[in-house]
Amino acid sequence: MAxxxxxxxxxxxxxxxxxxAANKDTCDLHAVVGQSLTLPFVYEELANSHVLRWTxxxxxxxxxxxxxxxxxxxxxxSATGSLVLKxxxxxxxxxxQAKLLNPNGTLAKSWTGRxxxxxxxxxxxxxxxxxxxxxxxxxNCHVANPQSWMFSWMLNEKTLTSETxxxxxxxxxxxxGEMSFTxxxxxxxxxEKSDTVRPNCKSPPPPPTICFKSKTVVAVxxxxxxxxxxxxxxIIVLCICHIxxxxxxxxxxxxEMRMHSLNKRVPDSIKALY
Numbered sequence: 001m002a003x004x005x006x007x008x009x010x011x012x013x014x015x016x017x018x019x020x021a022a023n024k025d026t027c028d029l030h031a032v033v034g035q036s037l038t039l040p041f042v043y044e045e046l047a048n049s050h051v052l053r054w055t056x057x058x059x060x061x062x063x064x065x066x067x068x069x070x071x072x073x074x075x076x077x078s079a080t081g082s083l084v085l086k087x088x089x090x091x092x093x094x095x096x097q098a099k100l101l102n103p104n105g106t107l108a109k110s111w112t113g114r115x116x117x118x119x120x121x122x123x124x125x126x127x128x129x130x131x132x133x134x135x136x137x138x139x140n141c142h143v144a145n146p147q148s149w150m151f152s153w154m155l156n157e158k159t160l161t162s163e164t165x166x167x168x169x170x171x172x173x174x175x176x177g178e179m180s181f182t183x184x185x186x187x188x189x190x191x192e193k194s195d196t197v198r199p200n201c202k203s204p205p206p207p208p209t210i211c212f213k214s215k216t217v218v219a220v221x222x223x224x225x226x227x228x229x230x231x232x233x234x235i236i237v238l239c240i241c242h243i244x245x246x247x248x249x250x251x252x253x254x255x256e257m258r259m260h261s262l263n264k265r266v267p268d269s270i271k272a273l274y
């Protein structure tokens with residue numbers, strides 16, 4: 001029983017740690033380096049009697065009490081308690097928390113959010129390659145240091161909703177007239193578009209067709225008929241020669257048989273005389 005309880009405790013603790021890590025990686029706000037950002041904390045009834053504290057990763061970055069700011073800069077605080085972050089850097093990322101206390105020390109309002117810093121998207125470079133072998137033009141939207149950025153394509157200023165990859169392939173047969181292409185790259189805080197490109201590719205030539213002139217066709221047919229006639233003549237001549245040779249051989253065999261029969265009769269007649 002104790003072992004089961006210990007195992008269950010480990011499972012619950014692991015789930016809590018994973019949940020905490022997942023929440024830690026969740027971004028509520030996104031910003032670009034060098035940008036200014038106002039954290040969304042608003043308390044319309046903010047008075048000098050309230051105590052306001054802002055922290056960044058548990059470090060106090062602004063503290064105001066009795067209307068006086070002792071930590072941070074007064075100009076970074078709005079009339080409703082929002083905090084303005086200026087010239088953000090990658091070190092500005094993290095958890096921000098605001099706590100507003102009433103004069104009696106009770107909590108009036110609180111806010112917590114996680115800020116994630118991102119690079120600004122650079123302008124993409126659009127290039128294309130004509131590939132006659134595959135019968136297509138291949139377009140490539142190149143951008144430096146892509147970081148899970150989103151790609152989009154426009155054909156003749158109309159968005160191709162199904163194309164979200166950095167490459168695009170179009171059949172050469174579809175390139176009719178002047179077709180213009182642009183690609184865009186975006187993240188959660190910025191977006192850039194490439195220059196317009198008009199591919200200049202030649203469509204593959206149609207397969208060659210075999211055509212003959214009528215005179216050529218007649219000559220070929222006449223030549224074929226002549227060849228067939230010649231073959232027939234040769235076959236007939238060979239047949240006649242074969243028949244003649246066979247007839248001569250038959251006659252020779254018949255003559256030899258007569259001579260053999262005659263030679264056999266002569267000795268019998270001579271025997272009869274004696």
